[in-house]
Amino acid sequence: MDEVTKVYEGKVTHRAINQLSFEVGKGEFVAVMGPSGSGKTTLLNLISTIDSATSGTITIDGLRPEEMTKTELALFRRRQLGFVFQDFNLLQMLTVEENLVLPLTLDGLPLDEMKKRIADLAKKLDLGQILEKRPNEISGGQAQRTAIGRALIHQPAFILADEPTGNLDSKASKDVLELLARVNQEQKTTILMVTHDPIAASYCDRVIFIKDGEFFNEIYSDDRRQTFFQRILNVLSLLGGNVNDLSTIRLS
Amino acid sequence: MTFRQFAYRNVVRNRRIYAAFFMASMFSVMVFFMYSMLLFHPKIEDEFLREFAASGMIVAEIILYIFTLFFLFYSMSAFLQARSKEFGLLLQLGMEKKQLNKLIFLETMLIGAVSVATGIFFGYAFSKFFFMIVRELLQLESLPLYVSIKPFALTMGAFFSLFVIIAMTSVVFIREQKIIELIRGYWKTDELQSYSTVKAILGIAMLVFAYGAAAFTSTTVVLALSIVLPPLAALGTYFFFTHSVLFLLHQVRKRKSLYWHPYRLIAISEVAVKLRENARMYFIVTIVSTVAFLSVGTLTSLSSYTGQFREINPLSLIYSSEMSNPYESDHISLLRNELEEQGLSYTLVPFLIKQQTSSFSQNSVDILRMSDVNSLALALGLPLIELPPGEAMFIPYSEDSIGTLKSKEIQTVLEESNVPIRIRGVYPKMLFPSMIIGSNIVVVSDSDYRLINEPFSGRSLIDSSYKFFAFHVAEWERTKSIGLDIDSQVTDAIYDGGFTTLPFYFENPGLNYSVIRATFSLLLFTGLMVAAVLLLAAGSFVYFKLYTGLERDKRQFDVLKRMGLTEQEIIKIVNRQLVPQFFLPWGIAMLHSAFSFLSLQVIWSNLAEVSILSEMILVLVGFTLIQIVYYFLIRWRYIDHVRA
Structure with a gap:
């Protein structure tokens, strides 16, 4: 991302993202953190090509979304991107299995191929027991695993996750994050995750902090998750308000 | 901002939601008002027409009233459901339940008042036009617009009371829920899978049985069936929408090669949800549309009867008389005088019909003379016949009989007079209305006719022959005032059951025609307007239901768009979702009506040998076109909404 700015025009003009630049490497697991209203969701919308930047350029795998037509964008999203949402956004009328297979049906894959991929994923994500159930009959953790499965089934290069642990309890969160980390390592899938939760961020390779739409800081993980988590908290405590408002208290 | 202003703004700013609701109720008020205008019209002179018009209008008004009540009740509950979030918020902010009820009451009354006012306004504006049509239909001299308090009072009284009922009762729908449930909205999935296979199959079986029975009905059972089938079909329809549809869709879902298809996966599952959620509504829409189709179709077929009236009744005035009839010469000269007074030119052909027994069938035969038949044929502009002695020809007694008698050839002897004749073929046109003379009529040559002289x-x-006077009047529609006296004597005699005590019989097709035509066309017109209201309302039901689910659909399409659905694909999915919602109730209603008309045709062909096929096709095609226009209109709005 290079010098990306997004201005919401309207009765009140609002600059959601201001000259933000960063790069995510192939196979990297990156978290974006920032307080409410810092522009995280806008950022995600821009990268997921459903919104376009006012100025600046976004390049994904050599492609520039702003140069593509609507249909090309849709096909690009369908094949290259996977999405995981905070409230899962599973389609209520479909069973778990049907939710999983949905992206594949859009591309009209042969039935055998679809069945094979579902069998693989169900094993990997431990969804075998609930394939015939509906989204309102399963737990939050299972729902989010299903959503991750749906994001993975078409083997995208890039997964965008918006607060994937926001609605989950700690056990389910841990499962989901470990799953994402594993996917990242095993399949070398690039993952960009927006989160509030420092624990979630500590599973990543790198954390980018933004504030009021601008780049604030970034830190890289080290060998121990515990110390990485501590460093994330340090940055967050600075991020919370104006730097001079509060003294930087070290939490231990 | 006062409380009343709040209610007012709620309505005004939600006008888009209220539009269809408002339109349907306004239209209903308008039609109701126009009917009341006719009902209280001081200038409908004709006693019969007045009575008839009045009772027709009253029935139409009652149907309209009940239907509107029902329609408003239903759509009000759909609205309140759609706005449950808003009400939840108001309650959370500390609004009392009593105040909420008052708010809903005020809003409903506001819409009610506005739709009554605009409905009456447009009703009055179109009254003159309406009167012109009615005047034309009833062939009245004039039917001017008038000012009277009565129609206004009736319409206002009826609809204000109706809106008060709705306003009071619709509050009930939100009484029981907790605030949290209101805020969360109504999305329920637990009902999704609940269908019973037994009821599903039962529903299909009932419909198939009803259709089969209707299609292969015969004269003897048609009346019994017409009592049994409608409730059976209605119940079958109910099961069909609540169970069978889900059952069928489930069968599709089980077949993954069919189901896992780019658009089907979403469309079918979505349709299953929508159909389940709104099964009762679709059931109602189906029944309402069927009733509308049927009433319009029936009425159209009645008017097709008037179209074929002339073919069935080729003669303009008919007077038949026994030889001993003392009034004969008086009546005939009376008729002649009346025709002359009206300035109508006519041809009178008197027949002396002789009766004999045929040796072939041992039945009685009515015998006409060739020269009489020829003079009538000449007057009517029909082909003449030439029979050598010993030859005879059938005279058709009904349209059907022309076909069956055409190739018949019979050698018989007229027993009493011992005259042998060979009857060959049939006269190719109807000369007499069916059943005026017996069903076994032959025409013989003049010389044979003379030989028949035995009783x-x-x-x-004297009793073995009778006279028959056939009047041909070119302007036969104008004969409605001819022979009213004799006509009423015949009518009275028929009422008293003493039909055979009169030595004469008189029929004036022109009079019958004008009565039948006026009756049927007024009925048709009234029915058309009621059907229009019903169809508009049925369409509005679908619109409301779409609107109620819009929020959820929007979210769903948002997810799909993120997942990479192109615009075209979304439109394709929307099509596949909307088409069943629109055309399934309509299609079932069409099937219902089509099969009903099959039975109706049986009844009709008994009564008057009229084919209603072409009229029916016209009616069904007309409704289909309206439905298609409505579909595109609503699809356009819907796509606009989910795209935003």
Whole structure:
């Protein structure tokens, strides 16, 4: 991302993202953190090509979304991107299995191929027991695993996750994050995750902090998750308000 | 901002939601008002028409009233459901339940008042136009617009009371829920899978049985069936929408090669949800549309009867008389005088019909003379016949009989007079209305006719023949005031059951025609307007239901768009979702009506040998076109909404 700015025009003009630049490497697991209203969701919308930047350029795998037509964008999203949402956004009328297979049906894959991929994923994500159930009959953790499965089934290069642990309890969160980390390592899938939760961020390779739409800081993980988590908290405590408002208290 | 202003703004700013609701109720008020205008019209002179018009209008008004009540009740509950979030918020902010009820009451009354006012306004504006049509239909001299308090009072009284009922009762729908449930909205999935296979199959079986019975009905059972089938079909329809549809869709879902298809996966599952959620509504829409189709179709077929009236009744005035009839010469000269007074030119062909027994069938035969038949044929502009002695020809007694008698050839002897004749073929056109003379009529040559002079077995000579006077008047529609006196004598005699005590019989097709035509066309017109209201309302039901689910659909399409659905694909999915919602109830209603008309045709062909096929096709095609226009209109709005 290079010098990306997004201005919401309207009765009140609002600059959601201001000259933000960063790069995510192939196979990297990156978290974006920032307080409410810092522009995280806008950022995600821009990268997921459903919104376009006012100025600046976004390049994904050599492609520039702003140069593509609507249909090309849709096909690009369908094949290259996977999405995981905070409230899962599973389609209520479909069973778990049907939710999983949905992206594949859009591309009209042969039935055998679809069945094979579902069998693989169900094993990997431990969804075998609930394939015939509906989204309102399963737990939050299972729902989010299903959503991750749906994001993975078409083997995208890039997964965008918006607060994937926001609605989950700690056990389910841990499962989901470990799953994402594993996917990242095993399949070398690039993952960009927006989160509030420092624990979630500590599973990543790198954390980018933004504030009021601008780049604030970034830190890289080290060998121990515990110390990485501590460093994330340090940055967050600075991020919370104006730097001079509060003294930087070290939490231990 | 006062409380009343709040209610007012709620309505005004939600006008888009209220539009269809408002339109349907306004239209209903308008039609109701126009009917009341006619009902209280001081200038409908004709006693019969007045009575008839009045009772027709009253029935139409009652149907309209009940239907509107029902329609408003239903759509109000759909609205309140759609706005449950808003009400939840108001309650959370500390609004009392009593105040909420008052708010809903005020809003409903506001819409009610506005739709009554605009409905009456447009009703009055279109009244003159309406009167012109009615005047034309009833062939009245004039039917001017008038000012009277009565129609206004009736319409206002009826609809204000209706809106008060709705306003009071619709509050009930939100009484029981907790605030949290209101805020969360109504999305329920637990009902999704609940269908019973037994009921599903039962529903299909009932429909198939009803259709089969209707299609292969015969004269003997048609009346019994017409009592049994409608409730059966209605119940079958109910099961069909609540169970069978889900059952069928489930069968599709089980077949993954069919189901896992780019658009089907979403469309079918979505349709299953929508159909389940709104099964009762679709059931109602189906029944309402069927009733509308049927009433319009029936009425159209009645008017097709008037179209074929002339073919069935080729003669303009008919007077038949026994030989002993003392009034004969008086009546005939009366008729002649009346025709002359009206300035109508006419041809009178008197027949002397002789009765004999045929040796072939041992039945009685009515015998006409060739020269009489020819003079009538000449007057009517029909082909003449030439029979050598010993030859005879059938005279058709009904349209059907022309076909069956055409190739018949019979050698018989007229027993009493011992005249042998060979009857060959049939006269190619109807000369007399069916059943005026017996069903076994032959025409013989003049010389054979003279030979018939023995009395019909068991009767005196004077009783074995009778006279028949056939009047041909070119302007036959204008004969409605001819022979009213004689006509009423015949009618009275028929009422008293003493039909056979009169030595004469008189029929004036022109009079019958004008009565039948006026009756049927007024009925048709009234029915058309009621059907229009019903169809508009049925369409509005679908619109409301779409609107209620819009929020959820929007979210769903948002997810799909993120997942990479192109615009075209979304439109394709929307099509596949909307088409069943629109055309399934309509299609079932069409099937219902089509099969009903099959039975109706049986009844009709008994009564008057009229084919209603072409009229029916016209009616069904007309409704289909309206439905298609409505579909595109609503699809356009819907796509606009989910795209935003």
